Every structure is written in structure tokens, then in C-alpha cells.
Amino acid sequence: MTHLNLTLALSDLQILRDAKNEIVLGIILADGTVRLRLSDPHRVPGHRDWLEQEPMVDQVRAFSVGVLDGRVHVIHTGSRYNQNASRLLEPELVKRLRKLIPLASRVKVLGY
Numbered sequence: 001m002t003h004l005n006l007t008l009a010l011s012d013l014q015i016l017r018d019a020k021n022e023i024v025l026g027i028i029l030a031d032g033t034v035r036l037r038l039s040d041p042h043r044v045p046g047h048r049d050w051l052e053q054e055p056m057v058d059q060v061r062a063f064s065v066g067v068l069d070g071r072v073h074v075i076h077t078g079s080r081y082n083q084n085a086s087r088l089l090e091p092e093l094v095k096r097l098r099k100l101i102p103l104a105s106r107v108k109v110l111g112y
Contacts, residue, residue, distance in 0.1 A: 006031035006093070008100045012036040016102055020066035021104065025050060026065060027081075028093070034100060035036035041059070048080050063089050063097070071104040077111035 006028065015024060021098045023039040025047055037050055039100035053076045062081035075097070077089040084090070088111045089097070098107070 004028075004093075004096075006032045006034050007098055008034045008036070013101070015065055016051060016065075016072065017070045022067050024065050024067055025096075026063045027051075027056060027059050028061040028063075028089075030060050034097065040051060047079060051081070057081050059101045061089055061106045062094065065101070068104065070102060071108060073104040073107060077109060 001020045001046065012035060015038060018037065025037050025039050027047070027050070035056075039046065040063060047064075051059065059081065060083065062079035064071045064076045064079070066076070075094060077094055078087050080087060091112070094109060
């Protein structure tokens with residue numbers, strides 16, 4: 001999994017850029033595609049609900065990010081959907097993810 005080249009569609013990148021003060025859910029697919037969706041208590045409150053609405057059989061990792069004014073300021077690496085023992089994204093995946101997304105000047109990575 002850590003050898004994947006991660007990719008992010010422009011439409012998913014726009015979700016981050018448009019977010020003012022949001023939690024954004026992320027899923028990494030087996031081919032390295034990163035999918036994003038706003039966490040919305042009325043539509044998609046979490047990964048479970050997202051995956052029930054839109055099953056992704058090749059989903060291999062999950063995470064979430066806190067976004068303020070279009071910039072990620074917190075990366076939550078843990079999810080019960082991560083199939084490794086720690087339930088955390090591997091540090092190498094976090095490093096690659098950070099290269100794809102707009103970051104605030106100071107970013108907290110939670111879970112390590």
C-alpha cells in the first residue's frame with residue numbers, strides 16, 4: 001500500500017479549496033485515487049454512511065482532515081476502516097497525501 005502513487009481529482013481538490021470550516025472525509029482506493037467528501041450530518045456524517053451510500057470495494061484506507069479557509073490544518077490518520085493493526089494511515093502515505101492537498105502553514109497530524 002505504501003508504494004502507491006496517490007492522485008487527487010481536481011473536483012476533489014476543489015472541495016478542499018471551497019471549505020471554510022469543515023471536516024472532510026477521505027478514502028484512498030487500491031489504485032491510489034484519493035476521494036474526498038464533506039462530512040455533513042444531514043447527508044454524509046462519516047465514512048460508514050458514505051460507504052453504505054456508495055460502496056467502494058477497492059477502498060483500502062480512510063482518513064479525515066480539518067479544513068479552515070481552504071487549507072488543511074489537521075490530518076486525522078485513524079479510522080476503523082483502515083485494515084492494519086494500528087488503524088492509522090502509514091507515515092509514508094501521510095507524507096504523500098500532504099503533497100497533494102493545500103496545507104496551512106502549521107499542520108497537526110493526529111494519530112501518531
